[in-house]
Amino acid sequence: MSMLEIKDLHAKIHNHEVLKGVDLAINAGEVHSIMGPNGSGKSTLAQVLARRETYEVTRGQVLLNGKDLLAMKPEEAACEGLFMAFQYPVEIPGISNAYFLRAAVNAIRKYRGEEELDAMDFLPLLKEKMRLLEMDERFLNRPVNEGFSGGEKKRNEIVQMAVLEPRMAILDETDSGLDIDALRIVAKGVNAMRSADRAILVVTHYQRLLHYIVPDYVHVLVDGRIVKSGGPELALELEEKGYGWAEPASAAAH
Amino acid sequence: MATAATERLRNYLEAFHTHGANEAGRPAWLRGLCERGFARFCEVGFPTTRQEDWRFTNVNAIAQTPFQLARDARLSGAIYGDTLEACRIPGAACQLVFVNGRFAPELSDLSGLPPGVRVGSLAQAIAQDGGLEAHLGRYVNIERDSFCALNTAFIDDGAYVYLPRRTVLEAPICFLFISIPGDDPEMTNPRTLIVAEDATEASIVEDYVSLGSGVFFSNAVTELVAGEDAVISHYLIEREDRQAFNVSTLRTQQARSANVSSHSVLLGGGLVRNNVHPVLGGEGGECLINGLFIGNGSQHMDNYMLVEHASPHCSSRQFYNGILDGHSHGVFHGRIIVHKDAQKTDAKQTNRNLLLSDDAQIDTKPQLEIYADDVKCTHGATIGQVDEHALFYMRSRGIEEASARGLLLLAFANECLERMKCRPVRDYLQDLVQGWLPGTSTPAGADAVRAGEAARRWEEVG
Numbered sequence: 001m002s003m004l005e006i007k008d009l010h011a012k013i014h015n016h017e018v019l020k021g022v023d024l025a026i027n028a029g030e031v032h033s034i035m036g037p038n039g040s041g042k043s044t045l046a047q048v049l050a051r052r053e054t055y056e057v058t059r060g061q062v063l064l065n066g067k068d069l070l071a072m073k074p075e076e077a078a079c080e081g082l083f084m085a086f087q088y089p090v091e092i093p094g095i096s097n098a099y100f101l102r103a104a105v106n107a108i109r110k111y112r113g114e115e116e117l118d119a120m121d122f123l124p125l126l127k128e129k130m131r132l133l134e135m136d137e138r139f140l141n142r143p144v145n146e147g148f149s150g151g152e153k154k155r156n157e158i159v160q161m162a163v164l165e166p167r168m169a170i171l172d173e174t175d176s177g178l179d180i181d182a183l184r185i186v187a188k189g190v191n192a193m194r195s196a197d198r199a200i201l202v203v204t205h206y207q208r209l210l211h212y213i214v215p216d217y218v219h220v221l222v223d224g225r226i227v228k229s230g231g232p233e234l235a236l237e238l239e240e241k242g243y244g245w246a247e248p249a250s251a252a253a254h
Numbered sequence: 255m256a257t258a259a260t261e262r263l264r265n266y267l268e269a270f271h272t273h274g275a276n277e278a279g280r281p282a283w284l285r286g287l288c289e290r291g292f293a294r295f296c297e298v299g300f301p302t303t304r305q306e307d308w309r310f311t312n313v314n315a316i317a318q319t320p321f322q323l324a325r326d327a328r329l330s331g332a333i334y335g336d337t338l339e340a341c342r343i344p345g346a347a348c349q350l351v352f353v354n355g356r357f358a359p360e361l362s363d364l365s366g367l368p369p370g371v372r373v374g375s376l377a378q379a380i381a382q383d384g385g386l387e388a389h390l391g392r393y394v395n396i397e398r399d400s401f402c403a404l405n406t407a408f409i410d411d412g413a414y415v416y417l418p419r420r421t422v423l424e425a426p427i428c429f430l431f432i433s434i435p436g437d438d439p440e441m442t443n444p445r446t447l448i449v450a451e452d453a454t455e456a457s458i459v460e461d462y463v464s465l466g467s468g469v470f471f472s473n474a475v476t477e478l479v480a481g482e483d484a485v486i487s488h489y490l491i492e493r494e495d496r497q498a499f500n501v502s503t504l505r506t507q508q509a510r511s512a513n514v515s516s517h518s519v520l521l522g523g524g525l526v527r528n529n530v531h532p533v534l535g536g537e538g539g540e541c542l543i544n545g546l547f548i549g550n551g552s553q554h555m556d557n558y559m560l561v562e563h564a565s566p567h568c569s570s571r572q573f574y575n576g577i578l579d580g581h582s583h584g585v586f587h588g589r590i591i592v593h594k595d596a597q598k599t600d601a602k603q604t605n606r607n608l609l610l611s612d613d614a615q616i617d618t619k620p621q622l623e624i625y626a627d628d629v630k631c632t633h634g635a636t637i638g639q640v641d642e643h644a645l646f647y648m649r650s651r652g653i654e655e656a657s658a659r660g661l662l663l664l665a666f667a668n669e670c671l672e673r674m675k676c677r678p679v680r681d682y683l684q685d686l687v688q689g690w691l692p693g694t695s696t697p698a699g700a701d702a703v704r705a706g707e708a709a710r711r712w713e714e715v716g
């Protein structure tokens with residue numbers, strides 16, 4: 001059974017169809033990447049999987065570990081092991097990073113019938129993950145993402161991922177806007193999370209990140225459909241030849 | 255019309271005569287003060303929405319109700335057990351309890367006060383102390399405000415604080431005003447006088463609660479005199495029953511370099527009006543007016559400020575956060591008057607509001623009157639909803655929608671609570687507010703949830 005199975009997924013926003021039949025299966029232990037030009041539907045796919053309600057699914061099915069993901073609320077999907085690192089992490093003034101993450105961890109533990117962690121148990125865990133992402137401890141007590149630089153926000157997303165230990169992680173353009181140092185740190189954090197019982201989906205516009213997080217499979221999304229799939233070499237080919245090269249099928253349809 | 259108005263005031267006339275009968279032993283200056291208050295009240299009656307200061311608050315419900323002076327309801331301590339315990343602020347220097355406006359020594363605890371500090375019942379202080387005449391009624395303007403006139407007419411009991419020069423009190427002085435509604439509508443006119451001499455430091459809490467449900471009217475007036483370099487914080491907590499009317503006025507008089515903060519947290523009451531009127535009467539004075547109001551149902555909460563800059567080099571800050579749900583109606587009316595000689599005034603006011611329902615309403619109005627030419631005055635107001643992006647972000651991390659919403663509201667409320675410097679009071683209020691907000695039942699570490707705003711998509715209105 002796949003960790004994530006997407007079948008013929010169609011979705012629209014404001015009556016504009018963005019996803020036009022996406023099929024994809026990701027197994028535990030695998031890292032997949034979805035690449036595509038701007039407006040191809042990459043972020044829409046990530047948002048639909050994270051259960052953002054502004055997108056309307058009109059057709060298709062998504063199974064998370066065999067369960068109907070599209071019937072879940074965002075918090076249920078999270079509790080079932082789904083995590084999305086946001087392209088634009090949201091600032092939450094007034095709530096500290098440490099408090100927010102402990103509330104998240106405990107919500108998930110409660111859902112799974114596990115005992116909740118108190119601050120004494122939780123803090124060492126969080127500090128360890130922050131060290132991995134080279135984040136200063138002063139970020140513990142700062143409000144979530146407020147006043148963080150772009151790179152700090154993205155690193156904070158990966159800290160969250162490391163703490164929440166999802167089974168299915170989706171990175172939505174986590175590389176955009178990062179300098180090379182930040183990119184390396186983020187990649188290190190993600191690579192540390194690769195494991196046989198976890199799947200990772202890296203959504204990106206550029207192959208740059210894929211130098212550091214080498215995927216098992218690369219898919220090219222153009223105009224709401226996956227038009228090409230292959231190994232990591234596909235990313236390099238795309239870099240060289242551009243997205244136009246990957247979309248003969250789509251061009252023919254027009 | 256005139257007859258109806260007279261008819262409506264009849265019960266006050268009767269009450270005044272009953273009240274007057276008791277005051278044979280009271281000093282002449284006080285009788286004169288009460289008479290002037292009553293005369294002024296009879297002359298003008300209750301305000302109407304045609305008056306600018308009352309534009310957003312209709313007090314007809316108060317005017318139409320035949321209130322009687324509250325009966326003496328000091329019962330045996332056992333009945334209050336739970337209420338008293340819940341209303342005790344851990345770490346307080348003392349707690350004075352007033353039941354239906356009267357001091358209840360058997361319920362009060364004055365054991366933690368240092369020598370030299372006087373805290374007690376105003377009625378007793380009047381009977382014992384000639385010095386009150388210099389302050390009582392000297393600051394409140396009964397011409398401007400008929401509720402103050404009404405309170406003055408019925409001065410009877412309340413709290414009295416005297417802090418000798420250089421007294422520094424870290425633990426808060428707490429006053430608990432318990433209203434016990436009866437079968438008929440009753441009113442109290444608690445009157446508090448706080449005299450803080452030069453270089454004193456203290457925090458004072460006035461807490462209004464109900465025991466039972468019913469129509470009740472608390473019309474409170476507090477005069478606070480802060481000497482040179484005094485640092486005084488005043489806290490008002492309103493959490494009476496939803497049928498209660500509460501009009502309270504805090505009038506502060508600040509000497510040179512005095513620093514006074516007024517913090518108010520309005521949670522309960524049906525119709526609530528909180529007036530804060532500081533006069534910065536000496537150079538270099540500072541005042542902070544910080545308020546949080548959380549309304550639901552058909553509650554009406556009016557925050558009215560009149561900040562008078564009467565001396566140069568003074569600064570004032572007003573910060574009010576409102577969270578309104580149901581059909582509740584909030585008002586922020588921040589008036590700042592900068593007198594001719596008050597050069598280098600630095601005045602700022604900010605009012606932020608979250609409206610949680612389509613029927614909730616806020617009126618926010620800055621009013622600046624500047625007669626000096628070298629001043630800095632700014633104001634701003636925002637109205638918004640809970641930020642949907644933040645909500646989704648939190649849910650995507652596994653936090654249920656109701657809890658996420660509650661956390662965002664708590665963060666917004668904490669913006670005000672964090673400005674409270676007196677730790678025991680702040681901790682107490684953080685717990686209290688958390689229990690009051692919807693969806694915030696999970697305990698939040700006071701340190702973890704920090705000050706901030708919950709909504710980003712603000713609509714600028716000021």
